[in-house]
Amino acid sequence: MLKPDLNLIRKYNQPGPRYTSYPTAPHFSEETDKQALAAQTESEDSDLSLYFHIPFCRSLCWFCGCTKIITTQQDKADHYLDLLEKEISLFLPRIKPGRKVRQLHFGGGTPNYLTPAQIDRFSSFLHSHFSFHPDAEISTELDPRTLTEEHIQSFKNLGINRASMGVQDVKPEVQEAVHRIQTDEHNRNALKWLRNAGISSCNLDLIYGLPKQTPESFEETLHHILDYSPDRLAVFSYAHVPWIMPAQKILEAKDLPEPEAKLKMLEKIITILTDNGYHYVGMDHFAKETDPLTVAQKNGTLQRNFQGYSTHGGVEICAFGMSSISQTSRSYRQNFKDITDYGQAVSEGHYPIDRGILLTDEDVMRRDIIMSIMCQLHLDYSAKSEQHGIDFKQHFADSLELLKPMEKDGLLELGEKSLQVTEQGRLFIRNIAMSFDAYLAQGESQKGKFSKTV
Secondary structure, rough: OOOOOHEEEEEHHOOOOOOOOOOHHOOEEEEOHHHHHHOOOOOOOEEEEEEEEEEEOOOOOOOOOOOEOOOOOOHHHHHHHHHHHHHHHHHHHHOOOEEEOEEEEEEOOHHOOHHHHHHHHHHHHOOOOOOOEEEEEEEEEEEOOOHHHEEEHHHHHHHOOOEEEEEEEHHHHHHHHOOOOOOHHHHHHHHHHHHHOOEEEEEEEEEEEEOOHHHHHHHHHHHHHHHHOOOEEEEEEEEOOOOOHHHHHHHHHHHOOHHHHHHHHHHHHHHHHHOOOEEEEEOOOOEEOOOOHHHHHOOOOOOEEEOOOEOOOOOOEEEEEEEHHHHHHHOOEEEOOOOHHHHHHHHHHOOOOOEEEOHHHHHHHHHHHHHHHHHHHHEEEEHHHHHOOOOHHHHHHHHHOHHHHHOOOOOEEEEEEEEEEHHHHHHHHHHHOOOOHHHHHHOOOOOEEEEEEE
């Protein structure tokens, strides 16, 4: 069982990328050729992973770092769905016949801001324009505070078979401090309705480091959450970045926990969850031993992208809506974050691409190395040499040298033929991966761009 070393956490807890992409989002550029980005696509036998960003929320959670629109005007969602359908229609001619959807995800914002009728409308559009694998993973994020059984039935009709819900903390004083009142009844009703509808795969998100939290109070939250028996848990460290997310300035006067208190919370998170049958996947994520995420990591097929960890590789991620990020094997492209810019581009018949990056051969290789560390916790030098046509140890001699102090600290084992992340090192996979990041190696400052690594 992993017991976190708090001294090592203090030593390595520095700003660094989460590696949902490589190169990371700060390297996307508005100067990249938009037509070249739009033309990027995969072969006709490659599956599709669709992402739809639904930005609307009825009220503002003060900790939130998402791209969102706070409104109670339901007709705005109708107009937004018009734009989504126009954007998809612009994209469809690029899709070669025969390609099927392997994965679909609704993110936000709040996808269940949409009414059941609006969900039904969009569902009909999607199923008339895309072909789905019979076992496609179709998932959505949900807000239990505004969720109804009718919402769930509409999502079920669309094909949803996995749901993710933000809980953050069950303590009323914490909820009040972050402007998100969410009762135990909200949570239990949502889980009951989902399971009654046959959507048995439910994930919950928690955040530690919020105002009013203590190690003792968060331990109580963890035990409370275990009673819900979620299939997966994502337990994120709150990143206080008011210079990026101005709404977080409201929390300045609140009681944010001291760094030492956050470390003790992290220790409790790992200990309690692993003691209660959850596998520590890495990067804040835990899953039951039988969950596909755990199975994928153990058999070496786990992937990572802008939706986090995934069991589906070799797919083209086609993302729609404001701020959404698409991925091919050789590119990333991001839509406009502002609804006006996004809407104007789509209405004029243009791809709403704001920025992106075309990957070099070196980028593609380093992405593979970094994602192998993040997902499989292992590198086979010979296999990577053969895959990329290089002498791995020679090409990455500088990176391996950077890892030697981490080896001395017990975070990894550098053998003659392979690199293996240790149990203790799972906590520091971002730090390990950073050693292979050529952009960071160029001496670029990380402060202000990234959250801390642990």
